[in-house]
Amino acid sequence: MIGQALNRVDGPLKVAGRATYAYEHWVETPPLYGFIVGATIGKGRIARIDTDHAESAPGVHHMVMTHHNAAAQGPRDESIAVEYWRAKPALTGPEIHHYGEPVALVVAATFEQARAAAELVEVEYAAEPGRFDFSTHMDEAYAPALVGPGIPADTAVGDVDAAFEASAVKVDQVYTTPYELSMPMEPHACLVEPRGEDLTVYVSSQVVDAAQASLAATLDIDPARIHIVAPYIGGGFGSKLNIHAETVLAALAARALDRPVKVALTRQQVFHLTGLRPTSSQRVRLGAARDGRLTAIAHDVTMHTRPDMEYGEPTAGTTRSLYAAPNRSTTHRLAPLDLPQGEDVRAPGEAPGLLAVESAMDELAHELGMDPVELRIRNEPTVDPERDVPFSERRLVECLREGARRFGWERRPTTPASVRDGRWLVGYGMAAGIRGHFQQPTAVRVRMEADGTVVVQSDMTDLGTGTYTVLTQVAAEALGLTPDQVRVELGHSDFPASWGSGGSWGACNSSTALHRACRALREKLLSTAKDDARSPMYGLDLAEAQFSGGELRVEGRSEPMREIVARNHPDGVEAEGEIPLMADEPNYTDYSIHTYGAHFAEVGVDADTAEIRLRRMLGVFSVGRVLNAKTVRSQLLGGMIWGFGAALQEEAFVDPRTGAIATRDLAQYLVPVQADIPDLDVTVLDGHDDKANVLGSKGAGELGICGAGAAIGNAVFNATGMRVRDFPITLEKVLPGLPPMEA
Known part of the structure; x- marks a missing residue:
């Protein structure tokens, strides 16, 4: 199930x-x-x-x-x-x-x-x-103690400055991302x-x-x-x-x-x-040997914060685990502005951070004359490069290779601005994706009624992501029922508490807690049947008992669970399951637990107007065990579309005179619509990460956006030879650099 x-x-x-x-x-x-x-x-x-x-x-x-x-x-x-x-x-x-x-x-x-x-x-x-203009107040930025949910603001390994200066090939660029909502x-x-x-x-x-x-x-x-x-x-x-x-x-x-x-x-x-994703200025330095192996990687981020409500998006966080390099540095700095508070927005940290880092990796591949896929594979770490612990399940290379094969990456133009389709300049781009998997305290209650139906309760929420459905599947499988015998009740503070839906932790956390609740309920049912002289299971060793078809089965005997409950628990029998904070779970200390993806995009750029059109896009992802193939595909597709918006459209413009957001409606704050998006392709690798949880599943909701925008930006460069580092990539930024039309 x-x-x-x-x-x-x-x-x-x-x-x-x-x-x-x-x-x-x-x-x-x-x-x-x-x-x-x-x-x-x-x-x-x-x-x-x-x-x-x-x-x-x-x-x-x-x-x-x-x-x-x-x-x-x-x-x-x-x-x-x-x-x-x-x-x-x-x-x-x-x-x-x-x-x-x-x-x-x-x-x-x-x-x-x-x-x-x-x-x-x-x-x-x-x-x-008031302080409204980010560019004029960046010099007031300070170093916070933490960013995101308790993440150190800065990290350092080795001597990144010396290693960068000694590198044979260097990329040193600044990428900017806008306010988003x-x-x-x-x-x-x-x-x-x-x-x-x-x-x-x-x-x-x-x-x-x-x-x-x-x-x-x-x-x-x-x-x-x-x-x-x-x-x-x-x-x-x-x-x-x-x-x-x-x-x-x-x-x-x-x-x-x-x-x-x-x-x-x-x-x-x-x-x-409501809150904004902070605007950011990100300096990325990559130093590499001639064979493409990174010797230094540095990611320095400055973003806005409200003076009285500090918020730092962990924008450089994923750089800490993505690629191997002996010398490394990441920093976060906050510039106080008199604007609405910063808040979590769609893959907070990973989405804007990977826009910068994966664009820089594409620039490095171009400088080296190397295939961007091969460059990433060559810098695959064997252990987490900053924590020095093993990865729980890392299949990024498999995502890259499978994506290249499925996309037809070998047809990628090696020279930018060299392929035309009528008036369209055509280019390919790719990027890697990574996102941490988080475990937060979550409790779930499960109750079997006297008629054999099951009720699942948690204050967990469903944002339209499929929580009702996934929890139905977990309970049905654990208790040997059909989905129509399970009723899931969510979103009420009278139910056991969770961390809800956010951070891509919701489905896996609630499913794991539910699995534990079902296991406890099974033990109650087994104990009840074994001690009930009226049951065919009376006195038997039920260690090998099976729950299937609404029945308890062992040694050729069976009994409907509803009869066990009706006789012994006429008001129903229930159990709770819970999981702790990841800091209290040894696996999250002993292993580096992430999800991974690889994005491949083909774009067309109008040679006269610089209009950019996404022609096709593929994402290949590794998220451990899939809980529902349909809902996870929808989530990943949605994330890829978010990445399109971040690359080409989304930007909240702040009036530097008043601090007002001038683009405060959906006519001016652009988000992707149906006409913008062609058919997208998603492949999810079969997997099971037993270090993440007993189900082997990891969060998928926000992984789809991680790296997606960079793949599109890299495709625009491949199509035009024009590198835009100020996102989103809009017409006026591309038009001046377009190659002349052939006579």
Whole structure:
């Protein structure tokens, strides 16, 4: 059952419109609607705020909330290790930290009335000079202690400067990546319903436990008083790991008014009220011998951070494990800007970092006159080059070779700008991909009912990635049932806690915890049957018993499990399984555990206009054991499309005068659409990483983006001879370097 391409069990609900998302929930008391008023300056203070006209507008219910009347809230606690669990206070004072920051919440009978009344809130500001332009403030960058989830900011092995200077062939280039946003299809929204001292919060959250803890810390109440409900989420891609202003303000208003309150962000507000992927400037130095073997590799990253909310994306992190080189250095530096906080966005660190490193490797291959695939294979490490521990399962070379074979890499033009197809310049590009596999604390409960059906419960969430389906498969296989005998319930804080969906850890962590829960449930069923004189299994040695077809079978005897449960546990029998933090799991200390991929792309570039078109693309991946062949392929395809967007389209432009994101809608912040993407090809190698977990599976969701953009950028160079190091690669950056058309 595990690994089969089972259709999504929640598919019929979604197709029929019966899967209820955060904003779609209805409660007994009709809800009020809130609309957030955002600051129109990027730095300063509120000098005066007048809400009289807004409060007298049609439908406005009792209050317009500002820093003058908002309830006291708990402060951010930096001692809490992970940002997702910290308090997120809003409307606590007159200070403005970035453009669009909430200055008021208008609550009315309808969304339209709240939005109209929001226009009537009058705000006068005492503006202050702000730091909005990354390029002019890079010299203010500082070294953080950590980046990402507790990762050292800097590493060093050997003498990278001396080795680089002594190298026969050198690449020393700077690559820049823009601000990006997650842009899920479902904007951030919630409904908060007060029930006495408790709050039921219907919210679009990737991590239910974090949402509960963060909101409780913000409101300074017992977390048990907050009930998070998030059964369906319309995408998140990192932006829903944290709660944001809409949830906090809806909760404050609901408590103050003792009425349910709904708040949803408009698409424009999403750009300022959720986090950004930091813009980055990345210097990559590669030193190699004439045979292509790296002698030095250095990756130095500078990115933006909000002064009062430090966030460092681990952009150089994957460089530490990707290629062998005796001399190595990675650094991260943060430049404070008065912009929205940095947050995790789609493969945080790996996506922008591999854009730079894999572009630099392509530049090195060109300098050497070497096949880019061969260059990467020649620098394959035997152990993790910085941790000096073995790899658990490393099949990058196999991905590279299989991808080259399937793609027809031998037909790659060896000379840039040498192949034309009519008016199109044609080029091939490739890149490697790597991503760490993470284990986070996760618990799952499984219960068998008296009728033999099974219920699986966890606060784990499904972002549309297939969690309901994968957990159905794991439980069905472990207990010898068919999928229709399993019901999976997710996304509720009353269920056992997990780290939710994020970081590509969700499916594997919850599946492993569920596997352990099923194993514990099996032991209970075996013990019950063995001790039940009414059972055919009474007194038998059940060590070799099989669970199959809904029955317990051993030595030619069988009994339906439902009969065992009905006789002995009429209310059902349950068990829990859990896994610890990876720091408490020896394999994650003793081994370097990653997933791997190789991307191959063919592009066409219009020789007159510089229009770039992806003609075909292949990704070959190693993710250990596949849990569902259909969902993992979809995840990897989605990641490859993200890589296309990062290479050619996505860029949030910050107005350097005001700090406003000027491209704050999907007409100007470009993401790939159907017409941009040809048929893509995905191959997943069969595997089983027994160091990762008992199932042998590793996260796949974000691997597809890792290296994908660099493969497309390298193909553009191969097509045109024009190397663009400032992403995204747009027309005006390519056009000046196009070769002249032949007469």
